[in-house]
Amino acid sequence: MPTIVQVPDLPLPPLRQELRIERGAPLVSGAPSWTIFDPVRHMFFQIGQTEMAILSLWRGRSAPALGAELRRQGYAGEAADGALKSMIQFCFANGLTQRPAGDAVQSLTAQRERSRRDWWRWMLDNYLFFRVPLVRPSAFLERTVSRVAPLWSQVALLVFLAAGVLGLLLVSRQWDAFIGSFLYFFSLEGAIAYGFSLILVKLVHELGHAYTATHFGCRVPTMGVSFLVMMPVLYTDTTSAWRLRSRRERLLIDCAGVTAELMLATVAVLAWLALPDGILRSVAFIVGTTSWIMTLVVNLNPFMRFDGYYLLSDMLGVPNLQMRSFALGRWWLRERLFDLSEPRPEVLPNPVHLGLIAYAFATWLYRLVLYVGIALLVYHFFFKALGILLFAVEMVVFIGRPIWHEMQAWHDRASAIRHRGRHRWWLWLTGGTILLLALPIKRHITAPAVMVTIGDTPLVAGDVARIETVHVTSGQRVRAGTALFTLASPDLDRQIARRGVTLTRIEAQLARAMADAQDLSNRAVLERERIAERDALAGLETRRTKLVLRADTDGMIVDLDLGLHRGRWLNGSEILARLVTPGFRDVQAYVAEKDIRLIKIGATGRFIPNDPTQRSYRVRLVERTHGAAERIDREELASVNGGPVAVTEMNGALIPNSANYRVRLAAEITEKVPNFEQIVPGRVVIAADPTSPLLDVLSRITRTYRAEAGG
Ligand SMILES: [Zn+2]
Structure with missing residues (x-):
């Protein structure tokens, strides 16, 4: 907290002469209020009774003398002292006092010069939101306001209500044609019509605000375009509505934009009924439907500084709603965290007090979500290097900076916080949570799988070759490694x-x-x-060694081709025999990419059949491929056959839609095996390496960063 109130016992600098102080609308507590208008900067500040008393006693007094005089007039106690402090601070901070070294305009110019030098800070603050005033419409508005005056009458309201109901009724009878107008927009002409309609609607919206303000005697100094994340939005400066004492009039100005749009929508719906097909009819359709619905959603949202915010602020009778609720929210947070017993930033009736705190937290949450969303959007929208930079800037400016400021506020209160001692509790809690998150936890991964209860390996030559020797007979039991056929390939030789x-x-x-x-x-x-x-020679030699076909597991030779004899030529693809391995259980599973690095060869788990009447088996991981599977070999797992792995069928192959790794697991055999071939679909649950959630998140961030920065 800046300690600006260390004012020496000197008279306070006088207030600037051009400031105007007027009676304002009553405050939320019912107490009277006043408005300070600064015509140089066109700014308004609302103050209460105590503050008004302070200002009336300001001239020629030092701060202590002012305090004494205030007490003499009956404004006593902590609240009055607090009000005095904050009022002096407020006047200094907002440049409401004359500076000893010159007049107000000069000091403001100096301020502007100073801020101009920090252009980079200005850029940071403004690249998401800045205003470009385009016109000074007050003279035009005052000249023409009488022409639209009938629109504020109750008759006009009734006419528009009736027209709206009539329009809806008539449209509902041609509903299909109405909705059919949508199709028109998927063309260049349609896009132009859409753009044109939006501009029209927004113009009417802003004129609604501007004319209503003028109607109630407020000057509209500028209208123009403000940019929200590079997206242009029209705006009307209606700040002078703060001077209005009637809350109803201010609310009407706030509502006028949306009301004008709804009126226009009514006209548009009726126009749609009357117009022939074409571009005009499309414009009427947009104005009558999507645009005002969007407007309601965006404009009436009270968490951004759109109409909804001002509406809420005026409805509650709390000007500067955001600033004040944020101050209360921060105060509340510090009290909860550290029990500092600091005075409330302002004293309000309890429901309003709690409401403002709730509003502050809701706004912070909303902004957090919104800014992270915008940052991600910007990051994906721009090319990589700029995207990362803008993302970082946004995170720092809109999320990091407010948090940093609050941290500084805690730092300023360090001794008080230490004194109260509650911070220890939070330190323990935070430390404990971090520790818990850092501890590795045991996890399991699940993957779709099939179990094959009998091994069945077709034996093929794989190369054009001639039979030299057949070493086996049908039904013969063989051990792994036994030579089954010896082939010769003169061409290879x-x-x-x-x-x-x-x-x-x-x-x-x-x-x-x-x-x-x-x-x-x-x-x-x-x-x-x-x-x-x-x-080349090594490759050929390898092929020659494969001309001796060997059993790769223990098993039995079945289906031996009886036509095999020495000297017969093979084309490479015919099946010579099959090697079956009874008692063998092979489990094949497809593990998702995010899980594959969590499991290691030798990891144990269970195979659980889909059929709940069948028993499950203990399994052990024996093989893990390094690359993602290019195709799914077990067709019973593929989504096209009702299985759990999403695939696309392409030229007869089943191509997985996301990266899957094929793993093989050996099932433990504890029972006599049925003597028939069986394929059992199910899933495997494999014990994964224990990992810490914290490290997991960190490694994921580093991996993303490396992939983005490096690739
Ligand atoms: Zn508006």
């Missing part, structure tokens, strides 16, 4: 021989090039060729 010759030649050339120190470039080429040749 030829290729290997040819590559071998080429490699030998390259190596000989390389040896010669080594001897000749001059032949550097040739040597590099030869080196590359040698590497390529070696790789």
Whole structure:
């Protein structure tokens, strides 16, 4: 808190002469109020009885003398002392006093100069919200206000109400055609019509405010465009309505914009009924429907400084609603947190007091959500670097800065806070919460899965080859690694021989090039060729080793092709036999991307069949793919077959819609296995590594940041 009241025992600087003080509307408590009007800056301030008494005693007195005089007049106690302090502070802060070094206009100019120097601060404050005055309409309004005067009569109100009801009735009889007008907007002409209608509606809205203000004798100094997150919004300066003593008149000015729009909407609906199809009819449709509904939603929202805010402020009789409720809200928060027993910023009847505090917190919450939303919007809207910058600026300015200010206020009260001791409780609570969040908690992940109760591996050659030897007979039991078929591929042998010759030649050339120190470039080429040749040769050798087909698990050979004999050629895709492994349970699951890094090979869990009559099995993770699955192999899990994994069918393949990782789990066998092949759909629950929620969030933020900044 600035300690501006350390005023020495000198007379207070006199108030500026051009200030005008007028009787205002009664305050919310019913007490009389006055309005200070500063014509230089066109600003209004509302004050109460005590403040008025202070101002009337101001001239020529020092602060202590003023206090003494105030007490003599019967304004005693803490409330009067507080009012005196805050009134002096208020007059200084708002430049209402003459400065010893010159007149008010000069000091204001100096102030403006000062603020101009901090252009970056101005930019920060204003890039989300700033005003551009376009016209000074007061003379025009005063000249023409008599022409629209009939609109404020009760007759006009009744006529518009009747017209509105009539319009609705008639439209409801042609409802389909009415709604059909929507289709028209998906064209260039439609878009132009839409833009035009919006401008028309907003103009009428602002003229509504402006004419009503003029009607009640208030001057409208400017009208123009204000920019809200780069979005233009028309505005009318009706601040002089603060001078009105009648609350009803002020409320009428606040409502006039929306009322004018509703009147226009009535006319538009009737016009829609009369007009032929075309652009005009579309305009009438928009004016009669979407635009005023949007207006009601946006304009009557009391948490932003639109009509709804001023309406609420005037209805409650609480001018400067936001500033005052924020002061009360901050006071309330500090009292709750630290029990400081500070005096209330202002004393109001209890319901109003609580209402304002509630309003402050509701507004803060609303702004938090709104500003985070806007920041995200800006971040996605602009290109990456600027997006991140604007996002950061917005978070700092609109969320960080108010919090920082409040923290500073706590810092200023540090000794009082320490003295009261309640802060310890909060420190413990905050520390405890952080600790709890940092502690790792055990978690489980769930993934859709199928269990296959019998292994069944088709045996295929995979290459064009000739049969050399068949080592097995049908029904023979084999162990893992047993050779089942030996094949030969003369073509492969030829290729290997040819590559071998080429490699030998390259190596000989390389040896010669080594001897000749001059032949550097040739040597590099030869080196590359040698590497390529070696790789090719290694690949061919691998293919040759695969010509001996081996059992990869223990099992039994079934369905052996009886036509197999030495010398028969195979095209590579025919099934020679099948290796079945009874007693084998293989569980295949698809784990979502967010979960995959939480589970490790060896993690245990359970397979739970969808059919509740079947038993569940303990499983252990044995295989985990590193890349996301490009297709779903288990078609019973795919969404197109009613399964839980969302897929798109493309050329017969099931392509998952989001990243899924295929994992294999081994089920523990404790019972005799049924002797038939069975596929059991279900899900697996796997124990994940314990993680701390706090670290989890932090790592997610860093990963996002890296992905955004790096990629
Ligand atoms: Zn308005």
